[in-house]
Amino acid sequence: MSITPKGEARRQALLDAVLRVLEKGGPSAVTHRAVAAEAGVPLAAATYYFDDLDDLLVSALRRATEQQLDLFAPLAGARLGDFARALLDYTHTHRAEAIAQYELLFMAMRRDSLKGDAELWYGALDDAVRAATGDRLDEARRRGVSWAVDGLILHMLWRGEPSNVEAVEGALRDILGPQSPRDPRDPT
Amino acid sequence: MSITPKGEARRQALLDAVLRVLEKGGPSAVTHRAVAAEAGVPLAAATYYFDDLDDLLVSALRRATEQQLDLFAPLAGARLGDFARALLDYTHTHRAEAIAQYELLFMAMRRDSLKGDAELWYGALDDAVRAATGDRLDEARRRGVSWAVDGLILHMLWRGEPSNVEAVEGALRDILGPQSPRDPRDPT
DNA sequence: TCCTTTTTGGTACAATAGTACCAAAAAGGA
DNA sequence: TCCTTTTTGGTACTATTGTACCAAAAAGGA
Numbered sequence: 001m002s003i004t005p006k007g008e009a010r011r012q013a014l015l016d017a018v019l020r021v022l023e024k025g026g027p028s029a030v031t032h033r034a035v036a037a038e039a040g041v042p043l044a045a046a047t048y049y050f051d052d053l054d055d056l057l058v059s060a061l062r063r064a065t066e067q068q069l070d071l072f073a074p075l076a077g078a079r080l081g082d083f084a085r086a087l088l089d090y091t092h093t094h095r096a097e098a099i100a101q102y103e104l105l106f107m108a109m110r111r112d113s114l115k116g117d118a119e120l121w122y123g124a125l126d127d128a129v130r131a132a133t134g135d136r137l138d139e140a141r142r143r144g145v146s147w148a149v150d151g152l153i154l155h156m157l158w159r160g161e162p163s164n165v166e167a168v169e170g171a172l173r174d175i176l177g178p179q180s181p182r183d184p185r186d187p188t
Numbered sequence: 189m190s191i192t193p194k195g196e197a198r199r200q201a202l203l204d205a206v207l208r209v210l211e212k213g214g215p216s217a218v219t220h221r222a223v224a225a226e227a228g229v230p231l232a233a234a235t236y237y238f239d240d241l242d243d244l245l246v247s248a249l250r251r252a253t254e255q256q257l258d259l260f261a262p263l264a265g266a267r268l269g270d271f272a273r274a275l276l277d278y279t280h281t282h283r284a285e286a287i288a289q290y291e292l293l294f295m296a297m298r299r300d301s302l303k304g305d306a307e308l309w310y311g312a313l314d315d316a317v318r319a320a321t322g323d324r325l326d327e328a329r330r331r332g333v334s335w336a337v338d339g340l341i342l343h344m345l346w347r348g349e350p351s352n353v354e355a356v357e358g359a360l361r362d363i364l365g366p367q368s369p370r371d372p373r374d375p376t
Numbered sequence: 377t378c379c380t381t382t383t384t385g386g387t388a389c390a391a392t393a394g395t396a397c398c399a400a401a402a403a404g405g406a
Numbered sequence: 407t408c409c410t411t412t413t414t415g416g417t418a419c420t421a422t423t424g425t426a427c428c429a430a431a432a433a434g435g436a
Contacts, residue, residue, distance in 0.1 A: 004402090004413070027214060027215050028216040032394065032395085042414075042415045044397095044415055045413090045414075045415080047396085048414080052394075052395080053393090105346055106287070106346075141362055141366065143362050144364075147343060148335045149335075149339070150343070151334070151337070151340075154293070154335075154338060158293055174328045174329055175332035175335065175336070176332075194432095195383065229385090232383095232387095233384075240425080241423090241424065241425095
């Protein structure tokens with residue numbers, strides 16, 4: 001029968017629990033017992049669905065990255081406000097996933113097998129920036145904007161600011177600089 | 189007698205060892221035993237000089253942050269090339285300290301007592317950007333540039349690129365945008 | 377010099393954590 | 407239905423780790 005719906009649900013519950021534990025206590029807090037407790041399942045469940053602790057952690061980080069990618073995927077041709085909203089969604093509504101994603105980035109610094117996942121995320125960020133700025137920026141300049149958005153995300157994660165759409169839009173304008181109109185579709 | 193020169197040296201050796209262990213294995217690898225082994229001192233030394241493991245870790249992260257601040261301190265009025273060199277120094281020569289500093293940033297996300305250290309770093313980054321760009325940028329725009337430099341640093345840390353002064357200078361120009369001259373002091 | 381304080385380093389203990397194990401239960405498929 | 411496979415959850419074992427302890431050594435100060 002190979003896989004059970006209920007079993008799959010439990011597996012997902014464990015992955016979710018990893019993110020919550022990670023957000024609250026950092027990487028070193030991610031233990032079989034802590035995750036199982038957070039997910040409300042017995043200890044053995046955490047060892048049954050994953051080869052070992054590393055597998056559990058990495059699986060959770062990869063899943064979080066995929067989920068975050070979806071937030072930016074539908075941004076093609078979007079206005080600046082939509083991009084700002086996506087950023088807020090990324091750093092506030094899905095804060096645990098965002099933190100997980102950056103933890104994965106740091107793990108990628110010392111483990112080549114994770115580099116691909118990191119590339120995936122930065123590729124998506126580039127695409128989103130491209131989509132939101134249209135063809136107003138050349139490739140070189142867009143590279144700088146992507147770095148700035150990355151820095152902005154980091155800032156939003158640890159400071160909690162900016163915390164509303166207008167403020168994030170303002171931040172994005174500061175990044176794009178004075179030569180860009182207030183909104184690509186609204187050249188007021 | 190309160191403190192011994194040799195004892196102080198050993199204390200510093202332990203803090204250095206923390207950074208190396210952290211760079212290699214991440215936060216969860218930082219154990220009394222691993223640090224003591226890396227520093228070449230007996231286990232008990234790691235418990236003698238610090239209250240507990242958390243004290244050891246946080247002390248090391250704080251020290252790394254202070255050291256990194258020094259890299260950007262003497263940048264007042266510097267040219268873009270000097271800033272690029274400082275970034276390379278930061279991410280390559282002092283990679284372990286840089287990683288430690290970002291680990292501290294992530295710890296600050298869940299511990300208020302570390303927020304001040306994080307502010308310190310970002311304040312220094314802002315100052316450095318201000319010093320390197322002179323008065324060519326207004327405050328809002330400078331904010332965007334600081335975020336971009338932060339993102340660039342992250343990129344340099346996990347990708348290792350750009351890895352030479354010219355390339356970093358190019359990256360900085362991509363960040364500053366087309367409206368800025370190649371160099372503030374060299375308006376070729 | 378003698379005395380006090382600090383440092384050393386080896387050892388031991390208790391807590392935590394990773395993982396194996398297994399008998400019972402549940403879930404499909406034939 | 408019966409049989410096989412998967413899942414469950416409790417338990418136990420072992421490794422790792424944080425931390426306490428202590429006697430000996432070293433390091434100043436009087």
